[in-house]
Every structure is written in structure tokens, then in C-alpha cells.
Amino acid sequence: MFTNLEHLGLAVHDLEAATALYTTLLGEPPYKKEHVASEAVDTVFFQVGGSKIELLAGTSPDSAITKYLTKKPEGIHHVAFEVDDIRAEMARLRQEGFVLLNEEPKRGADNKLVCFVHPKSAAGVLVELCQSISPTDHE
Numbered sequence: 001m002f003t004n005l006e007h008l009g010l011a012v013h014d015l016e017a018a019t020a021l022y023t024t025l026l027g028e029p030p031y032k033k034e035h036v037a038s039e040a041v042d043t044v045f046f047q048v049g050g051s052k053i054e055l056l057a058g059t060s061p062d063s064a065i066t067k068y069l070t071k072k073p074e075g076i077h078h079v080a081f082e083v084d085d086i087r088a089e090m091a092r093l094r095q096e097g098f099v100l101l102n103e104e105p106k107r108g109a110d111n112k113l114v115c116f117v118h119p120k121s122a123a124g125v126l127v128e129l130c131q132s133i134s135p136t137d138h139e
């Protein structure tokens, strides 16, 4: 089951400048900064009610964010939904004909298991599924 709009992922060139801008915009500083080596990104998270803003900057030319920003301007890169059972939702979406970008859930930022749905199968929007896990869980 989809349970929440977990975060909006925003692709930015300059993480420090974007962090300062969003701190002013939202009136609160971020609650977390995290490097995710598997995605080659640095992230900054802001809480907004029950959802979050995730700022993302690529840390290598191979990063999906770096590649995206060579073709597109800064802005909304993906929409992330919280799910209660990521494997069940992946199986359901596959059955419905969506193209998943991961065979298995992978470790994302902020203590989540994540899986991406190709934008070409989701009306032009890159969709991320997220399931919360304990910080000590390893998959």
C-alpha cells in the first residue's frame, strides 16, 4: 500500500547554495545531510509536515543527477512515495506493466529501501518507492 508522499527530489548544481535558499524559503534548517555512495549523490533533507524535500547534487560524472543536469535545468527530479511493503508493491507494479529500474530494493538515503520506476512508464515522472528500515538493518 502507498502510505505517504515521502519526498520530492530536487536536482541542484550547487548543494550549499540550494541548502541556504531552501532554509530561507522553508524557515527551518535541514535535519540531515548524507552522502549516498551507491548513487554518487550528496543529499540534504528538509522536513515539511509529513513529507520531505530532498536536495540532490551529483558527486561523479556517472551519477544520475549529474547526467540529468547536463540535459535539463535544476528542478523536480523525482517523486517518492512511502510504501509499507516495497517488495509487494514492486511485484504489483511489475504485474501492472510498469518498468522497474531495480530488480531488488536497494539502500537509499535516510534509512530507506528504495526502488525506481522508469519515467517512460509513469507519465514522464521518475517515481521512487521507499520503505523505512531501522538504521541498523542491512539488506
Ligand SMILES: CC[C@@H](C(=O)O)C(=O)SCCNC(=O)CCNC(=O)[C@H](O)C(C)(C)COP(=O)(O)OP(=O)(O)OC[C@H]1O[C@@H](n2cnc3c(N)ncnc32)[C@H](O)[C@@H]1OP(=O)(O)O
Binding pocket: 009, 036, 039, 041, 043, 054, 056, 064, 065, 067, 068, 071, 077, 078, 080, 101, 107, 108, 109, 110, 112, 114, 116, 118, 119, 120, 124, 125, 126, 128
Ligand atoms: C539518495 C538515494 C535516493 C533516495 O534515497 O532518495 C535517491 O533519490 S537517488 C536519485 C538519483 N538516482 C536515480 O535517479 C536512479 C534512477 N534513475 C535512473 O536509473 C536514470 O536516471 C534513468 C531514469 C533510467 C534515466 O537514465 P538514462 O536513460 O541513462 O538517461 P537519459 O537522459 O537517456 O533519459 C532517458 C529518457 O528519460 C527521461 N528522463 C531521465 N531522467 C528523468 C527524470 N528524472 N524525470 C523525467 N524524465 C526523465 C529523459 O528525458 C529521456 O527522455 P527522452 O529524451 O524523451 O528519451
Ligand SMILES: [Co+2]
Binding pocket: 007, 009, 054, 078, 080, 128
Ligand atoms: Co529520492
